[in-house]
Amino acid sequence: MASPAPWNPTLYDDRASFVSELASELVVRLGPRRGEDILDLGCGTGTLTAELARYGAQVVGVDSSPEMIDAAREKYVQLRFEVGDGQALAYASEFDAVFSNAALHWMPRAGDVLSGVERALRPGGRFVAELGGAGCVASVVQALSEVLRDWRLDPARYVTWYFPRPGQYAALLEAHGLTPRELRYFDRPTIVAGETGLSTWLAMFQAGLMTELGERWPELCERVSERCRASLYRDGHWLLDYVRLRVVASKP
Numbered sequence: 001m002a003s004p005a006p007w008n009p010t011l012y013d014d015r016a017s018f019v020s021e022l023a024s025e026l027v028v029r030l031g032p033r034r035g036e037d038i039l040d041l042g043c044g045t046g047t048l049t050a051e052l053a054r055y056g057a058q059v060v061g062v063d064s065s066p067e068m069i070d071a072a073r074e075k076y077v078q079l080r081f082e083v084g085d086g087q088a089l090a091y092a093s094e095f096d097a098v099f100s101n102a103a104l105h106w107m108p109r110a111g112d113v114l115s116g117v118e119r120a121l122r123p124g125g126r127f128v129a130e131l132g133g134a135g136c137v138a139s140v141v142q143a144l145s146e147v148l149r150d151w152r153l154d155p156a157r158y159v160t161w162y163f164p165r166p167g168q169y170a171a172l173l174e175a176h177g178l179t180p181r182e183l184r185y186f187d188r189p190t191i192v193a194g195e196t197g198l199s200t201w202l203a204m205f206q207a208g209l210m211t212e213l214g215e216r217w218p219e220l221c222e223r224v225s226e227r228c229r230a231s232l233y234r235d236g237h238w239l240l241d242y243v244r245l246r247v248v249a250s251k252p
Contacts, residue, residue, distance in 0.1 A: 023048055023101045023130065029248060030128040032057040036096040039120055041086050041113075041129075042103020046072030049079055052099065060095075062086065063103075089116025097126045104131035108162045110169075114176035121251040127178055132163045133185050133245030140198070140240065143227035144206070147220055158209045166245060173249050182248035190242040197238040198225050 027048065032038055034056030040049040043061030045068055052059045053076075061081040063069050072081045084090075086100075087109040098117045107113050117127050145155035164172070166183045173180045192201050199221035203210055210217045225233075232238050 026099075026101055026128065026130050026246065027051055029246070030097060030099050030126075032097070032099075037094060039091065039095045039098045041089075041098055041100040041117070042106065043072060043081065044068050044103070046076045046079065046081060048099070048101055049081070050076045053079055062089075086116065087112040089113075089120055091116070091120035093120070093122050095120050095125060096122055097128065100129040100131070102130065102132075104129055105136070105161045105163055108160055110162055110164065110172055111176060114172060114178060118177040118251055123251060125251045126181075127173075127247065127249040127251070130244055130246045132161060133243045134163050134165045134168075135241075136161070136163045136243040137240055138243075139228050139231050140201075140224065143224045144202075144220075146227065147223045151216075151220075158206065163243070164245065169245060169247065173247070178249040178251055180247070180249050182246070184244075184246040186244055186246075188242045188244050190240045192238040192240055194237065198228060198232070198240075201238070201240065 030038075030052075032052045032055040036057045038052055038057045038059045040046075040052060040059055040061045043049045043063050044065075046061050049059050049061035049072065059079065061069075061072055061079065062084045063072070063081075064083065064085050066083050069081050069083045072079070086103065086107050098120055104110070104113060121127065141159055141161075145159055148155045148158065166185045170180045170183055192198060194200070199218075202221055202224065209220075213220055228238075232240060
């Protein structure tokens with residue numbers, strides 16, 4: 001696996017605001033309540049952490065990116081944010097709920113994530129999350145993989161997202177002490193605006209590859225965009241083939 005590159009919080013907030021904007025239903029499904037302790041796992045720049053806190057919950061935001069956490073602390077000085085690996089959570093019976101939006105597919109050690117979630121929850125606690133499901137951004141993954149193979153580079157080093165099938169994830173939940181209550185698997189085509197939208201999306205979500213390729217990066221973006229244009233470009237914007245897996249589970 002390629003070494004992770006630093007996230008760009010400014011670019012993320014400017015061009016990936018759809019990540020938090022599309023999570024309103026997930027927040028409702030969580031149903032945060034006043035006085036609850038909630039862990040926001042993979043909090044990014046803290047937009048949804050602050051949303052949960054507005055319900056009166058005590059929220060801790062955790063993200064593996066120091067850059068994202070620095071931005072979150074600057075934006076929301078009254079909230080608690082910590083740098084931490086979601087695959088190695090150290091909390092023990094501290095939370096009534098664990099919430100996660102668009103983050104778990106960045107954590108390939110899914111079993112370790114769920115072990116940490118189960119340990120962090122109090123008995124009766126709930127886990128509400130949404131991540132990419134099997135087939136998410138399949139057109140982009142295929143095009144990117146083809147270009148990398150053309151360049152004699154192994155796609156497996158860079159295309160490392162974890163996009164599980166519903167049954168696969170349900171079994172994993174049960175294997176780590178969590179009871180599945182709801183799994184919803186659905187298409188959610190997602191707009192990325194502008195002629196260069198796909199290139200911007202790649203820069204946000206393939207930053208490690210961008211750093212490694214250096215001067216060749218613009219050529220990669222051009223080639224991937226060419227391969228995806230016929231299926232994903234419509235009326236001046238890109239419509240990416242997102243697939244989501246929404247999960248509700250509980251700790252007995």
